[in-house]
Amino acid sequence: MNNFEFKNPTKIIFGKDTIEQLKNEIPADAKVLLLYGGGSIKKNGIYDQVKTALANVDVNEFGGIPANPEYATLMDALKVIKDENITYLLAVGGGSVIDGTKFLSAAAVFEGDTPWDILTKNVRTEKGMPFGTVLTLPATGSEMNSGAVITREETKEKLAMGGPGLFPVFSILDPQVITSIPERQLANGLTDAFTHVLEQYMTYPIGALLQDRFAESILQTLVEVAPTVLKDPTNYQAASNFMWSCTMALNGLIQKGVPGDWAIHMMGHELTALFGIDHARTLAVITPSHYKYNFEAKKEKLAQYGERVWNITEGSTDDKAYAAIEKTTAFFHELGIDTKLSDYTKDYEGTAEEVAKRFKTRGWKLGERQALMPEDAEKIVKMAY
Amino acid sequence: MNNFEFKNPTKIIFGKDTIEQLKNEIPADAKVLLLYGGGSIKKNGIYDQVKTALANVDVNEFGGIPANPEYATLMDALKVIKDENITYLLAVGGGSVIDGTKFLSAAAVFEGDTPWDILTKNVRTEKGMPFGTVLTLPATGSEMNSGAVITREETKEKLAMGGPGLFPVFSILDPQVITSIPERQLANGLTDAFTHVLEQYMTYPIGALLQDRFAESILQTLVEVAPTVLKDPTNYQAASNFMWSCTMALNGLIQKGVPGDWAIHMMGHELTALFGIDHARTLAVITPSHYKYNFEAKKEKLAQYGERVWNITEGSTDDKAYAAIEKTTAFFHELGIDTKLSDYTKDYEGTAEEVAKRFKTRGWKLGERQALMPEDAEKIVKMAY
Numbered sequence: 084m085n086n087f088e089f090k091n092p093t094k095i096i097f098g099k100d101t102i103e104q105l106k107n108e109i110p111a112d113a114k115v116l117l118l119y120g121g122g123s124i125k126k127n128g129i130y131d132q133v134k135t136a137l138a139n140v141d142v143n144e145f146g147g148i149p150a151n152p153e154y155a156t157l158m159d160a161l162k163v164i165k166d167e168n169i170t171y172l173l174a175v176g177g178g179s180v181i182d183g184t185k186f187l188s189a190a191a192v193f194e195g196d197t198p199w200d201i202l203t204k205n206v207r208t209e210k211g212m213p214f215g216t217v218l219t220l221p222a223t224g225s226e227m228n229s230g231a232v233i234t235r236e237e238t239k240e241k242l243a244m245g246g247p248g249l250f251p252v253f254s255i256l257d258p259q260v261i262t263s264i265p266e267r268q269l270a271n272g273l274t275d276a277f278t279h280v281l282e283q284y285m286t287y288p289i290g291a292l293l294q295d296r297f298a299e300s301i302l303q304t305l306v307e308v309a310p311t312v313l314k315d316p317t318n319y320q321a322a323s324n325f326m327w328s329c330t331m332a333l334n335g336l337i338q339k340g341v342p343g344d345w346a347i348h349m350m351g352h353e354l355t356a357l358f359g360i361d362h363a364r365t366l367a368v369i370t371p372s373h374y375k376y377n378f379e380a381k382k383e384k385l386a387q388y389g390e391r392v393w394n395i396t397e398g399s400t401d402d403k404a405y406a407a408i409e410k411t412t413a414f415f416h417e418l419g420i421d422t423k424l425s426d427y428t429k430d431y432e433g434t435a436e437e438v439a440k441r442f443k444t445r446g447w448k449l450g451e452r453q454a455l456m457p458e459d460a461e462k463i464v465k466m467a468y
Numbered sequence: 469m470n471n472f473e474f475k476n477p478t479k480i481i482f483g484k485d486t487i488e489q490l491k492n493e494i495p496a497d498a499k500v501l502l503l504y505g506g507g508s509i510k511k512n513g514i515y516d517q518v519k520t521a522l523a524n525v526d527v528n529e530f531g532g533i534p535a536n537p538e539y540a541t542l543m544d545a546l547k548v549i550k551d552e553n554i555t556y557l558l559a560v561g562g563g564s565v566i567d568g569t570k571f572l573s574a575a576a577v578f579e580g581d582t583p584w585d586i587l588t589k590n591v592r593t594e595k596g597m598p599f600g601t602v603l604t605l606p607a608t609g610s611e612m613n614s615g616a617v618i619t620r621e622e623t624k625e626k627l628a629m630g631g632p633g634l635f636p637v638f639s640i641l642d643p644q645v646i647t648s649i650p651e652r653q654l655a656n657g658l659t660d661a662f663t664h665v666l667e668q669y670m671t672y673p674i675g676a677l678l679q680d681r682f683a684e685s686i687l688q689t690l691v692e693v694a695p696t697v698l699k700d701p702t703n704y705q706a707a708s709n710f711m712w713s714c715t716m717a718l719n720g721l722i723q724k725g726v727p728g729d730w731a732i733h734m735m736g737h738e739l740t741a742l743f744g745i746d747h748a749r750t751l752a753v754i755t756p757s758h759y760k761y762n763f764e765a766k767k768e769k770l771a772q773y774g775e776r777v778w779n780i781t782e783g784s785t786d787d788k789a790y791a792a793i794e795k796t797t798a799f800f801h802e803l804g805i806d807t808k809l810s811d812y813t814k815d816y817e818g819t820a821e822e823v824a825k826r827f828k829t830r831g832w833k834l835g836e837r838q839a840l841m842p843e844d845a846e847k848i849v850k851m852a853y
Contacts, residue, residue: 084712090477093475094473300684323725327469336721
């Protein structure tokens with residue numbers, strides 16, 4: 084096990100009818116900016132629940148934060164924060180709204196030349212403007228971590244940011260919110276959380292027995308509840324396990340003391356930037372090819388995963404590892420998620436070369452050993468056509 | 469799954485040679501009281517590591533905090549805190565030293581008549597004096613939770629306390645510390661952590677699939693590493709998994725959204741108070757009898773535990789549940805832990821009646837349904853003779 088530090092101060096308020104508890108979490112004298120996305124919260128009743136809970140608080144609003152939160156839109160929100168002397172941010176949405184709010188939390192107190200520097204100069208935010216979240220889409224884990232990914236359409240870039248000052252002060256997780264989420268987005272959420280776990284787990288054995296088992300626990304639970312979540316999102320038991328699994332998949336716990344891969348995300352981000360493919364679907368496209376390409380380096384853990392998550396008991400380590408990749412691909416298909424780039428675009432020719440070119444420009448080496456060069460990424464993306 | 473709140477702000481610093489990081493965690497202008505137990509830290513080098521790390525900080529000392537931290541001793545420490553205008557506490561020890569430090573953190577800022585009220589009037593500490601810990605004995609999880617148990621010899625009582633203000637600011641966990649722990653105490657630590665998980669897990673099914681699997685993950689890991697921990701505490705892989713499992717066993721995570729039992733602890737505490745038996749060993753005495761006595765209420769979870777932790781695949785639910793109790797008892801025996809009260813004292817006659825009398829006086833009902841009356845406790849303790 085590697086040495087590690089772990090601190091996660093976010094207060095989680097989890098369960099049925101918990102949105103009303105907002106009134107206990109936001110200081111009465113706060114000047115709040117309520118941030119949300121495309122407006123679905125106005126149709127599904129969540130907006131009304133939030134407004135009711137905050138009836139006695141001074142609340143401004145900023146809607147329209149898009150999936151893959153866009154820098155230009157966030158700069159408009161930043162202007163509102165400055166103009167209105169906002170002191171507290173409240174994200175009501177999924178990962179995109181929460182990630183955008185994290186950027187704003189950092190940007191609101193940033194003293195450099197331009198907030199763009201936060202993204203391009205790896206500025207770690209030690210203390211941001213305080214913010215809370217009401218999660219409306221289980222998937223990214225952003226509600227209980229301190230990282231965010233921001234997109235800039237102008238340059239077709241997706242860039243990561245974060246810092247210990249960017250944990251939400253609180254996050255309200257009411258599993259009932261999933262009843263109004265379209266099946267497509269539920270499938271995305273399941274895939275996203277599943278892949279988050281894989282990125283932190285599917286590396287090489289390092290003797291972190293408990294972290295492995297926690298990772299496997301989340302994967303097993305997602306596999307167990309996925310069919311019910313898709314078929315009947317009103318099933319509270321499935322919804323609550325789905326939601327808590329997504330949070331635990333990326334709140335820092337399972338990554339402590341172990342190597343992390345994240346190459347799937349790095350390649351996937353480029354596919355979103357280039358073609359606008361849903362984030363989760365890009366992960367499902369890259370995952371099988373990535374594991375096949377890096378088979379020798381990952382086969383021990385792949386076999387362990389096969390045994391423990393998919394109950395594969397027959398065959399050699401290699402056999403189990405291959406079967407585990409096949410099971411993973413089949414799982415994505417069962418969720419209705421395609422796993423080839425050509426399923427999403429006809430213009431895939433040249434993508435692998437473009438991704439490699441971008442990684443080369445940025446000097447990126449990927450994977451748990453930082454041993455994957457741009458030319459490896461090129462081969463992996465090509466395998467995923 | 470039940471509704472829950474979860475917030476755990478303790479910063480964990482985990483790994484080899486991490487004690488030196490103390491210097492980054494305690495404010496340079498703090499006036500520190502270093503608290504420890506019987507003095508083993510002066511023999512095993514931990515005291516020297518701590519003093520070196522704090523060379524530039526104003527440090528007072530208070531040693532001699534006994535196992536089952538004693539109220540009278542702690543009142544002496546409180547006098548030092550007041551007399552020396554201490555601003556920061558540092559516990560260097562196991563659960564007893566850390567629990568004692570939590571009481572002092574609360575007592576140092578308590579404004580009531582007497583600190584005894586904190587224990588007898590269920591005072592929740594919202595904000596205590598800040599404190600950190602250097603863990604020297606993995607077992608109780610006190611290094612990452614906000615609860616404590618304090619003993620008063622005068623009245624032969626063990627009483628619980630806690631509150632959100634009593635999380636350690638930081639805890640340093642260097643698994644190498646276990647190399648100097650006697651086998652007896654390592655066995656106690658394994659038993660204590662194992663039983664902590666059981667208390668939060670062995671109730672009735674409530675559909676908290678992820679919490680169940682996390683609990684099972686900790687149990688499986690303790691079972692896996694226990695023989696190596698006892699045979700060769702210099703094995704870092706076993707030591708690190710043991711230490712992290714003990715912390716995760718009682719840092720709040722696995723108890724969220726599920727019922728808790730804790731009757732084993734309540735009965736066990738009385739055996740320590742009456743006979744001075746090691747805390748962990750009292751748990752091993754009560755556990756098998758408690759599960760046999762409450763078999764009908766717990767058999768579904770007992771069977772699940774048997775299947776997943778002990779790989780019991782044959783037989784009915786009842787068969788698996790019984791076999792799981794037997795496996796648990798055998799595990800304690802393999803650790804060198806006796807599981808009958810008569811193994812520890814010849815004066816056990818009348819104990820069950822005395823425990824029942826005490827519970828009756830306090831009006832206690834125990835267990836996850838608060839359905840165990842004093843007369844049930846009497847029968848369980850008698851079964852454990």
